[in-house]
Amino acid sequence: GEFNVAFCINTNIKNDKKIKKIIKDNFDFYSIYFCNELGTDITPTLLMYDDISKTHKMKHILKIHTKSISNAYNDLTNYLLKNNLVHLKKV
Numbered sequence: 001g002e003f004n005v006a007f008c009i010n011t012n013i014k015n016d017k018k019i020k021k022i023i024k025d026n027f028d029f030y031s032i033y034f035c036n037e038l039g040t041d042i043t044p045t046l047l048m049y050d051d052i053s054k055t056h057k058m059k060h061i062l063k064i065h066t067k068s069i070s071n072a073y074n075d076l077t078n079y080l081l082k083n084n085l086v087h088l089k090k091v
Contacts, residue, residue, distance in 0.1 A: 008048055011036050060085060062088075
């Protein structure tokens with residue numbers, strides 16, 4: 001099935017062109033948002049969800065954000081992205 005990903009990039013991040021290229025090269029269906037630092041990752045997520053939900057109906061939403069513990073983050077992110085939704089719903 002169709003899999004959509006929304007990315008929210010902090011406007012303070014350098015190399016945003018490189019990040020956008022990586023996203024475009026690896027995902028077929030995506031949205032890229034930019035947001036100023038708001039002190040929490042929840043507010044940008046809610047802003048993205050509000051914008052996307054105006055035109056799309058979503059049954060399932062996975063929220064993934066970066067963490068400083070890269071090995072654990074990479075393992076969990078890889079698990080979510082490598083398994084299909086049917087499998088994820090069963091676990």
